[in-house]
Amino acid sequence: MGKAQKKTGKGRLDKYYKLAKEQGYRARSAFKLIQLNKKFAFLESAKCCIDLCAAPGGWLQVASKYMPANSVIIGVDLVPIKPIPRVVTFAADITTTQCRNLIRNELKDWKADVVLHDGAPNVGTAWVQDAYSQSELVLTSLKLAVEFLLKGGTFVTKVFRSVDYNNLLWVFGQLFGKVEATKPPSSSLNPAERNVSAEIFVVCREFLAPKHIDPKFLDPKHVFKDLTSSAASGPDKGSSANNAHENVFMPEKKRRKRDGYDDGDYTLFRKVTAGDFIRSSEPVNVLGLANKIVFESEEEKQWLGLSLMTHDIKINCDDLKVLGKGDFKSLLKWRLALREELGLDVKTKPTEELTDTVEITEIMDEEQNIQNELERLKAEAAAKAKRERRRANEIKAKTIQRMQLQMTAPLDIGLEQTDLSLGMGQEEIFDLANVQRGLYGGIAQLIGSEEIPEDLEDGEGEGEDESAVVQGLDSDQERERKLNALEVELDGMYDAYQEKLNERDSKRRVKEARRQRGLLEEWGGIGSANKDSSDESCEDGGWEKMEACKEMDHDSSSEEESDEDFATGLKRFRPARIDPPSNKKAKFIADLREPPPPPSRATQVWFSQDVFKTLDSHDVDEDHDRIASKPARIESQHTQLESGEEASDVEMVPRCNSDTEMWDAHGEVPDNEHMAHVEKHGLSTAEAVTIAQALVNRKTTQTHLINDGFTRYSLNSKDDLPAWFLDDESKHYKPNIPITKEAVTALRARQRALDARPIKKIAEAKGRKKMRAARRLEMAMKKAEVVNATGDMTESEKAKQIEALMKKGVSKGKRKETKVIVAKGGYKGIKGRPKGVKGRYTMVDARMKKEVRARKRRDKTKGRRR
Numbered sequence: 001m002g003k004a005q006k007k008t009g010k011g012r013l014d015k016y017y018k019l020a021k022e023q024g025y026r027a028r029s030a031f032k033l034i035q036l037n038k039k040f041a042f043l044e045s046a047k048c049c050i051d052l053c054a055a056p057g058g059w060l061q062v063a064s065k066y067m068p069a070n071s072v073i074i075g076v077d078l079v080p081i082k083p084i085p086r087v088v089t090f091a092a093d094i095t096t097t098q099c100r101n102l103i104r105n106e107l108k109d110w111k112a113d114v115v116l117h118d119g120a121p122n123v124g125t126a127w128v129q130d131a132y133s134q135s136e137l138v139l140t141s142l143k144l145a146v147e148f149l150l151k152g153g154t155f156v157t158k159v160f161r162s163v164d165y166n167n168l169l170w171v172f173g174q175l176f177g178k179v180e181a182t183k184p185p186s187s188s189l190n191p192a193e194r195n196v197s198a199e200i201f202v203v204c205r206e207f208l209a210p211k212h213i214d215p216k217f218l219d220p221k222h223v224f225k226d227l228t229s230s231a232a233s234g235p236d237k238g239s240s241a242n243n244a245h246e247n248v249f250m251p252e253k254k255r256r257k258r259d260g261y262d263d264g265d266y267t268l269f270r271k272v273t274a275g276d277f278i279r280s281s282e283p284v285n286v287l288g289l290a291n292k293i294v295f296e297s298e299e300e301k302q303w304l305g306l307s308l309m310t311h312d313i314k315i316n317c318d319d320l321k322v323l324g325k326g327d328f329k330s331l332l333k334w335r336l337a338l339r340e341e342l343g344l345d346v347k348t349k350p351t352e353e354l355t356d357t358v359e360i361t362e363i364m365d366e367e368q369n370i371q372n373e374l375e376r377l378k379a380e381a382a383a384k385a386k387r388e389r390r391r392a393n394e395i396k397a398k399t400i401q402r403m404q405l406q407m408t409a410p411l412d413i414g415l416e417q418t419d420l421s422l423g424m425g426q427e428e429i430f431d432l433a434n435v436q437r438g439l440y441g442g443i444a445q446l447i448g449s450e451e452i453p454e455d456l457e458d459g460e461g462e463g464e465d466e467s468a469v470v471q472g473l474d475s476d477q478e479r480e481r482k483l484n485a486l487e488v489e490l491d492g493m494y495d496a497y498q499e500k501l502n503e504r505d506s507k508r509r510v511k512e513a514r515r516q517r518g519l520l521e522e523w524g525g526i527g528s529a530n531k532d533s534s535d536e537s538c539e540d541g542g543w544e545k546m547e548a549c550k551e552m553d554h555d556s557s558s559e560e561e562s563d564e565d566f567a568t569g570l571k572r573f574r575p576a577r578i579d580p581p582s583n584k585k586a587k588f589i590a591d592l593r594e595p596p597p598p599p600s601r602a603t604q605v606w607f608s609q610d611v612f613k614t615l616d617s618h619d620v621d622e623d624h625d626r627i628a629s630k631p632a633r634i635e636s637q638h639t640q641l642e643s644g645e646e647a648s649d650v651e652m653v654p655r656c657n658s659d660t661e662m663w664d665a666h667g668e669v670p671d672n673e674h675m676a677h678v679e680k681h682g683l684s685t686a687e688a689v690t691i692a693q694a695l696v697n698r699k700t701t702q703t704h705l706i707n708d709g710f711t712r713y714s715l716n717s718k719d720d721l722p723a724w725f726l727d728d729e730s731k732h733y734k735p736n737i738p739i740t741k742e743a744v745t746a747l748r749a750r751q752r753a754l755d756a757r758p759i760k761k762i763a764e765a766k767g768r769k770k771m772r773a774a775r776r777l778e779m780a781m782k783k784a785e786v787v788n789a790t791g792d793m794t795e796s797e798k799a800k801q802i803e804a805l806m807k808k809g810v811s812k813g814k815r816k817e818t819k820v821i822v823a824k825g826g827y828k829g830i831k832g833r834p835k836g837v838k839g840r841y842t843m844v845d846a847r848m849k850k851e852v853r854a855r856k857r858r859d860k861t862k863g864r865r866r
């Protein structure tokens with residue numbers, strides 16, 4: 001318990017104190033829970049229990065004993081709780097969100113079957129304060145309970161029977177199916193100990209788990225409304241009669257005074273007979289002070305049968321503490337009517353007065369309602385604005401995070417900003433200038449610079465340049481030009497951004513290098529293998545080459561469609577229109593002009609077929625050349641045109657490249673750099689190992705692999721795409737090559753072997769040590785041989801000497817001692833070897849020596865201390 005319990009006095013002599021000692025419970029309060037559980041049996045079936053305000057842990061011990069094995073038990077208290085088996089405990093204030101988070105972290109998505117609360121505020125000065133703090137604590141624990149309780153769960157709490165007691169019970173009633181207040185025998189009724197005597201335990205069962213809980217139920221300001229009244233003073237204010245009056249006329253607003261119990265009256269539950277209420281000259285006070293109106297006498301029982309007695313009145317009489325103003329009004333009306341019926345009253349003044357009062361109250365209530373409604377609307381608007389602000393902030397934070405993770409291209413950011421502005425309805429949809437502004441805004445943020453290109457800055461001048469922009473947009477050319485300029489600048493800025501990133505982050509450079517290396521190992525289709533080793537023209541893979549040829553074919557076919565026929569089953573390739581080309585294209589065309597290489601074997605086999613025998617050798621040769629040679633298309637067409645040769649029925653059209661060069665994987669130029677890397681370091685990705693294993697185990701073939709290289713990822717043209725886009729694609733847009741468990745295991749095993757290797761320096765030192773030992777042994781052997789060869793020694797003398805020699809050879813030999821000379825007195829400031837000092841020495845200052853000694857002392861005691 002937070003407050004140390006007195007070791008003397010009543011508490012100590014208590015029988016439960018002794019029992020607790022006997023049975024090993026940390027607090028006698030343990031018996032309260034035992035007795036509660038005996039009555040309601042909530043622990044036996046519970047799998048998860050949270051005990052709020054649990055120190056020193058008596059209840060936790062009980063929970064741990066009565067709950068099934070493997071159940072989860074969590075205890076929280078302001079003060080740390082000594083460990084209890086099977087129980088997790090935290091030191092936290094249950095009124096804080098930190099405590100809530102701790103419980104949430106522990107439970108994850110579990111819910112509790114039971115929430116216990118035996119909290120008592122550690123104030124202990126004024127009873128009124130204690131009681132109020134206790135009630136607040138109860139409400140806090142209820143708040144936690146509704147958050148963590150399972151539907152149908154149980155909440156057990158200690159409540160002080162103070163003025164707030166009924167309010168709390170009412171709130172419990174709204175959230176639980178069954179609410180029962182009970183006082184276990186161990187909670188002694190001792191008027192001297194007011195806290196103990198007033199404590200009562202409420203067991204709330206069958207938690208309803210409503211989807212929406214009115215926050216007012218859990219807000220002390222609403223549940224215990226007359227916070228200021230206890231401070232109020234004045235002759236009448238604290239009197240219970242006055243309180244009672246206020247209870248009746250404003251039960252929702254005004255609570256009774258918080259002055260605790262009336263002197264000499266510690267009873268909380270009061271009954272009043274219906275007769276007393278009807279005949280009382282102060283019916284309002286009767287209603288305010290009593291809990292229930294009972295019908296005991298014969299006469300009163302008869303009243304129950306009268307037509308004046310409605311069902312509502314009966315229920316209202318049952319529990320006066322939960323009534324609202326309307327209910328009180330109807331009770332008072334019923335009283336008046338009954339009094340008239342009984343002939344006790346004719347319409348008298350007090351009734352009028354009373355009615356007046358009620359009316360005034362009603363008007364006041366109306367105003368109050370309007371005021372409340374206004375306040376509610378205001379609060380709602382504020383909450384909405386706050387939500388929106390938070391959402392905007394979240395979006396902003398997310399964007400920044402995505403940028404940091406490099407998930408967002410600058411273009412996205414610009415567009416997001418534009419979207420935002422569109423959302424606000426202040427900008428024109430599809431306003432190109434805005435997009436540009438958005439783009440540059442994003443990039444400027446990205447590269448951390450405020451600079452915006454001048455032409456765009458101009459664009460930002462609102463109003464004045466608007467017409468220019470509109471004009472600009474009118475003309476397609478202008479738009480095209482602007483877009484191009486924008487694109488170029490965007491590329492430039494992206495490069496700058498990349499550079500900046502590289503500068504900032506050395507890790508990125510390493511990552512980039514690794515990525516480049518990784519690319520070497522990735523299977524990117526037939527063309528990727530010789531990508532790095534060959535020149536620019538080889539940048540595209542086989543597919544690209546074929547595509548290029550197809551494109552050229554298409555171009556030329558549109559021009560010369562009339563005079564060309566397709567040869568059966570063969571593709572033909574025409575030279576492309578030669579624009580002032582990119583390097584790549586120029587190189588390709590240059591390739592075509594090279595002299596033809598000798599025909600491949602495949603070509604020879606092909607032309608050895610009978611069908612070609614009918615063609616004269618010239619034609620065959622020519623066609624053969626056309627098919628086999630790289631420049632065939634240009635050359636043969638020239639020949640055709642020059643010779644005015646007629647197209648034959650079967651026209652043999654060459655491919656743009658020889659078989660070997662395009663598709664024959666065997667003929668591909670091996671990538672030496674790549675090969676060297678793989679030979680030195682082995683395959684480093686699971687994908688590569690998977691493919692290699694599949695090849696070795698004959699689960700796949702080279703041809704399959706080549707075919708697999710043609711995926712949707714290999715068909716993309718990269719022309720005219722911005723660098724940032726390609727960068728991004730290279731990271732994320734690639735085939736997902738399946739990997740096997742074996743490949744991963746093999747890689748892991750290799751990594752483990754690598755990790756297990758000693759670091760180079762240690763390995764070298766070990767090597768040196770071994771070498772020295774071997775040398776010593778060799779020397780010893782040599783000496784032993786000499787001894788053995790000596791004639792003037794007996795055998796036993798020889799053996800002794802050899803043994804000594806071998807011993808010396810095996811041992812490391814004594815390290816030469818280094819003398820420590822303290823540089824003080826005569827040794828101070830001298831240079832060179834001090835006088836009278838022989839052998840190894842080192843000069844130290846006094847402090848250093850002390851430090852060395854201290855270290856040695858420490859080292860010596862280290863083993864002992866452990």
Ligand SMILES: C[S@@+](CC[C@H](N)C(=O)[O-])C[C@H]1O[C@@H](n2cnc3c(N)ncnc32)[C@H](O)[C@@H]1O
Pocket residue numbers: 001002003026027029030052053054055056057058059060076077078079092093094095118119120121122137
């Ligand atoms: C009567 S003791 C609980 C005894 C406990 N049920 C047992 O059996 O050992 C009340 C405890 O409530 C704790 N307490 C009071 N206010 C608290 C708060 N705001 N947060 C957490 N614990 C609190 C006190 O530290 C004290 O240990």
